[in-house]
Amino acid sequence: MTDSREAAFRAWVLEHRTRLRTTAFLLCGDWYLADDLVQDALGRLYSRWERVVAGGDPRAYVHRILCNLNTDYRRRPARREISEADVATLGSHPNTSIDERDDDLIAALLAIPVGQRTVLVLRFFEDLSIEQTANLLKTSSGNVKSQTSRGLEALRSRLRARPAKTEGAA
Template sequence: MRRRDEADFTEFAGAAIGRLRRTAYLMCGDWHRAEDAAQDALVRIYRRWDKLNRQNGLTTYAHKAVVSVVLDQSRRPWRREHTTAEPGDLPCPDAARTIDDRQLVIAALEGIPAGQRACVVLRHYADLSIEETAQVLGISIGTVKSQTSKGLLALRAQLGERTSS
């Protein structure tokens, strides 16, 4: 890789690592796994740096890489012991509101299937369009719409149960 390309990649990586890490965290619910996923995604980007369209496709490719890494991690045999949250396992908000709402949402995200979680995170956290989300996940636009809708319904059901208690 040329020096200029190396400098461009370093600048991109510095700017993107935080967002990639947060996206990975919302998908897996574990900061250590999210850190690993973000770093692995940057490695994938680095390997293809010379071939990537840096004007339009870089952000989309970065999201695709981090989503792919998180999904790959979840398929590894030693990761299967990690169970997703059951609705009864979610923390209950108390009257004093000491539990942060973010923790409720993160716990609820862990309770929905990976495909729905990926669509919800990419659409509503990463703020990708339906088309960009479809491209990142390698699925159709209709599938993005239905998975996002189902994921949001599941989140509302889980969060509604917790806040009405």
């Protein structure tokens, strides 16, 4: 890669990495895994940077990689094991822009099925259209619509079912 193209890649990464990390967290629910997913995705993007930029906006390509990496991670049984020492850190969110007040929403989002969560994150956090989401996930627009509808209902149900916070409770 030439110096100017590498500089363009670095500039793109600096502009988008925080949002990519948040997207990855919303997909997987673990900040440390989100860091790994973003790092892997950026490594794959780097190796194809010229071709991806020539084809348009790299964001769609990176979103597809993040979704694929998250799916791949969940499918591998050995990766699903969590040591006892790690369990306490799953809920923490180091160095992030997500507010503590969003914890209930994030907990509800992470409790719904992965397919629905993926569609909701892409549609509402990444602000992709139905068609863009369908293209990215290589599925039909109808499937995206039904997953969106089911995901929103599951999210509402989880939020209604959560215990009410009392004033002064820590």
